[in-house]
Amino acid sequence: MAVRDSGRGRWRRAGGLLLPLAVTALLAVLGTFHDGWRPAVGALLIGPVLACSRLGARGTLAVAGWSAALALSVGTVRHLAGTPPFVLEYLVLLAGGVLAVRVAGRLTARTAALRHAVQVAQVAQGAIMRPVAARIGEVDVFTRHHCPLEPATVGGDVYEIVNTPFGTRVFIGDVRGHDLGAVQTAATVLSGFRDLAYVTPELTDIAVRLDALVAPDLGPEDFVTALFAEFAPGEVRLVNCGHPPPLRIGRSLKLLQPADSALPLGLGTRPGARRCWLQPGDRVLFYTDGLIEARSPDGTEFPLLDRCAEPLSAVLQSDALDALYAAVTAHTAAPLQDDVALVLCQQADPVADAVHGVTRDTHGCEGRVGAELPRR
Known part of the structure; x- marks a missing residue:
């Protein structure tokens, strides 16, 4: 049973990571090949935002790096990498990614503390309800x-x-x-x-x-x-x-x-x-x-x-x-x-x-x- 539960946990984590990666990849494709769709770089920030609410700091960092790499690829393909608007949007994306990683770390710490407190309370309740x-x-x-x-x-x-x-x-x-x-x-x-x-x-x-x-x-x-x-x-x-x-x-x-x-x-x-x-x-x-x-x-x-x-x-x-x-x-x-x-x-x-x-x-x-x- 323990092995089965561990496998399910891995699938949940993989599913939680797949969503922000897929969303950012889709936005990057739209920004690369659809001329009328302009806010490609800034929109990629949605990936780290989604990740920080679902994943820990490491998972959010991975998504933030993925978003930064996609944004740089979009700018290179469209010959915008050196322009001031692109540089500004890219810096905003990097700053947002760093902030998302910090938020994810704090959420993880609070969740761990809450789980520990609940475990202590459940042990105390078990002692009360002998x-x-x-x-x-x-x-x-x-x-x-x-x-x-x-x-x-x-x-x-x-x-x-x-x-x-x-x-x-x-x-x-x-x-x-x-x-x-x-x-x-x-x-x-x-x-x-x-x-x-x-x-x-x-x-x-x-x-x-x-x-x-x-x-x-x-x-x-x-x-x-x-x-x-x-x-x-x-x-x-x-x-x-x-x-x-x-x-x-x-x-x-x-x-x-x-x-x-x-x-x-x-x-x-x-x-x-x-x-x-x-x-x-x-x-x-x-x-x-x-x-x-x-x-x-x-x-x-x-x-x-x-x-x-x-x-x-x-x-x-x-x-x-x-x-x-x-x-x-x-x-x-x-x-x-x-x-x-x-x-x-x-x-x-x-x-x-x-x-x-x-x-x-x-x-x-x-x-x-x-x-x-x-x-x-």
Whole structure:
């Protein structure tokens, strides 16, 4: 595969060099044999200009030398080489060629620096988005993070799962943007969550404090969608700050919509909390918007409720996530263009209802955190 890619790279470079050489050769022919076409020498500057936007300094230098040689040939054939107008145009051509070479060198240096920065950011993102396949507290957790194909792209997806005195807590977020700043913001949010999750009893307080933490560093149009979850025996408590709602997989699929609409982090969010009951064997899928915004060739978004039942019912959670990604790429008929983070959770050892003195209906009784639980 490496040999094949190297060959393709050579063909691309050869094609990029061929265009300016061919254009300048055509202009030189017109200037030589068409008496009515006058601006032959100055027009040859188009070759180095095209080259500096496509090739490096060496390729641009080669095209500039080619243009200078063609211009001198045109002047010689038409007996204009010693005339003042030709000399002036030729000097302009040489100066333009030198300038094009310098511009190409600067563009190459900037591109190399950007690629290096992106590689560093991708490594940092990989450290942030480490895969999880473990029992954390009393919850079995499996994760996947699928990155887009573009090598110059980094995403803002972030997640974390921690075992705290308050239960197993899950955080998943999506920083607006796909640049280096998104990775830095994601790292800030992740670090803040880790600091707060172990010492802050209420999820809503974590959200408010993270909002205050990231707001000073965000631009006027930047924000972070975030979802906080806390697992307790037979239930999950949710705080949603503008993030896609999690999906509960059990007897049926159900989106666990937030109790109140809340702004994303960085915009002064004041979220509410919601309690959702879980039956034994229920799973909860947390995800970023790259999943539901995946589009088919005709522009249709991925139908989450219609297409997730079978994949997410796989016996093994790891197989379920792989099957879900396969279903999404089958829908798009191509690899995803946006990054997608998936976190699938299932309580490892559910406690019987009688222990908690609560009842649940067949749909899973749900209410706001702090509400009195129904008793037997």
